[in-house]
Amino acid sequence: MNRLRGAGRALPYSAGMTQHPVPDQRRPANDGPKAAARNRAALVAAAREIYAEHGLDAPLSAIARRAGVGQGVLYRHFPDRAAVTTAVLEENVREVEQAAAAEDATLAGVLGVLTWHLKESAAFIGLLHADGSDHRSAVRAHALALSRRVEHALRAHLPDAGHRLATADDLMLAVAMVSGAATGPSHEERERRALAAWRLLGVEVGPVRPFHG
Amino acid sequence: MNRLRGAGRALPYSAGMTQHPVPDQRRPANDGPKAAARNRAALVAAAREIYAEHGLDAPLSAIARRAGVGQGVLYRHFPDRAAVTTAVLEENVREVEQAAAAEDATLAGVLGVLTWHLKESAAFIGLLHADGSDHRSAVRAHALALSRRVEHALRAHLPDAGHRLATADDLMLAVAMVSGAATGPSHEERERRALAAWRLLGVEVGPVRPFHG
Amino acid sequence: MNRLRGAGRALPYSAGMTQHPVPDQRRPANDGPKAAARNRAALVAAAREIYAEHGLDAPLSAIARRAGVGQGVLYRHFPDRAAVTTAVLEENVREVEQAAAAEDATLAGVLGVLTWHLKESAAFIGLLHADGSDHRSAVRAHALALSRRVEHALRAHLPDAGHRLATADDLMLAVAMVSGAATGPSHEERERRALAAWRLLGVEVGPVRPFHG
């Protein structure tokens, strides 16, 4: 029922950017460890796209295809589906952490970055609503840790005591609420709704953008 | 497409193996047409439970099993997965409508009923976060209509102009936000978080319970 | 649509029962990509046999089993039942075309090859009698094209104007007639009847055999 096949970068060997003279052989150039890192990054990026387009239940094969690699490579880098999902989330969280750790970080700024990821990454949203279903619970475990890292990152920028969201718990609840509102068919719509949600909560949010992007 | 064999017995291809369980055993009770309505209700209830436990992608066979009926019965009542999901949502929405239509209805009271369904029904929540994956998009179409019915029900009880949620749009956004917050492993946890979310929005909510339940 | 479980193991719903056959047993040999072409050929051959024995509606699983491959392999090579049927027909037609294209081809010789396929391949016959049922109509479309290819092949060897079957249309009608006669439980019986049919039509037929076989 999933019409993912044939979509996007279908040619396994076309994605490489190697400048080597075209090898005369059938097998793709074995670029060694360099390729490995590149492949891993491509897989995470592909997973983010595929998740956004088709949900967290998209076939792993679709992710590998979008990344321009064989399925074996996916399994080399990630033992199972949960590991893929986790890797995507990991990236999201790391950016939020970096935004929070920046010299001149402000709550509004960090929330802007966070909101960017909320609107961008279906996985990031979906995770917060993951029910108890099987593999997801595997993800959930890790997600809890990630959630704590976000909380920790925000904690450094909590508003003053008088603010409605003066505690980390409340702030995290607010994040969940905004993520709940950040639905819609397009990135634009999701951003619009997310910002409206923050407004309802009386929270000021900086520009919605990736960190250093 | 295949109707070559007489009722699934003794296929030429299946050299044994698939013998009938206990040929001497009588068929399970067939309670006749009377059971039809009862079965439909049991299926919807089972779907609600299974969806809550395993997510919207839980196998339909699990729903049939939980309802205590054969898979065929499920398909008799619902042509496909979307119809099952839709039936669950329909019930949720109908209760909210009834709560809103009651003689002495108040916004707080209606939101209490709504919140009960939010915490109870994973489908109700999941729907708002449905990604574009195939069958869900079929559901989404219907979900939009349902969403409008909720909006219509709430519209009759909008707070005064001065309130932070004075428009129906804002109120619906708030519902989405609360639904985003109403996550967690247990009903209790979900209710607790939902109420905390309403509080952050400064909205008063009546007792969280089903309508007339 | 369901990707919740880790590779079909240990489902929450399947309380036992469906354990793996013999966990200690090694997977069946995976001969690697080299096997691909071999498998495809095996599948077509198996399909021809199974179709002959059980009709065009035989289960695809039976074809896969006969070919000695998993069902997945069948689906890798052929997206659906129509593709399988079409592949079988394609082979039949190609042989007829080759026979017609041979240096020293004669009408009698080509009809001999054609007749061999008529008696051999239930699909070839069944196609001409395909009713409107769903997947068959998909096949029919392709079958029409194939039919035209046969007609084209025969056209190069039409008998002289005086002959009873002097037009391609009449010749194709005759083919349909012979195919209608070529029934029976065994290949021998079918060949016998086919030849009798050609005789009734006053057409001389060469040796009944595959091309270059």
Added chain:
Amino acid sequence: MNRLRGAGRALPYSAGMTQHPVPDQRRPANDGPKAAARNRAALVAAAREIYAEHGLDAPLSAIARRAGVGQGVLYRHFPDRAAVTTAVLEENVREVEQAAAAEDATLAGVLGVLTWHLKESAAFIGLLHADGSDHRSAVRAHALALSRRVEHALRAHLPDAGHRLATADDLMLAVAMVSGAATGPSHEERERRALAAWRLLGVEVGPVRPFHG
């Protein structure tokens, strides 16, 4: 995959022609044995239509629906699918026999009736090409007997010794051939092709019509 449901006379109780005052009850009038005969006839007629439209593998439920009766009634009259098919053929053959037994019967006249059934009844054609598949072989047994009855009917009107089809065997082969040619999407097309086939065989055929119809 079969889209038969909902097609044609879907209302179970609408087909009756009884003039009784409309019963006030929910259950349909129980017209007793009279209805039984009517139902049987309706089932055979429905089977003929459904077979023609969807092939011999059409669901029995479609036949019952088309006949305007419940599935139980079908099973009361026919123990299994083979019995249904057989009943349809039986009618075809009986008409041919009656045509052959008529006072002024001629070979051309009988072949006209036979040809009408060939073009009309997919079952009649399909049967001759039934492969060895399971339930069909059950049908085949009976079909052989029927075939002999047709042969017997024709034998009384064999052409003179000089004719190309002077033996009953040859005549039956010719029937099979014509049935092989009588394909096509419409009755008209099938009749056209059948007549062309007879012409190729040099056989004169009377008007194509049912006996006394």
Added chain:
DNA sequence: AATGAATGAGGATTCATTCAT
């Protein structure tokens, strides 16, 4: 280190057949 074919379990779906009413 990468590819992509193969396996095979599991869920979806369809009917043949039974049977309470």
Added chain:
DNA sequence: GATGAATGAATCCTCATTCAT
């Protein structure tokens, strides 16, 4: 005698995962 709901086996089809090359 009739209705039509229920059962459940069988088939279809889709991936997760392994592994020869």
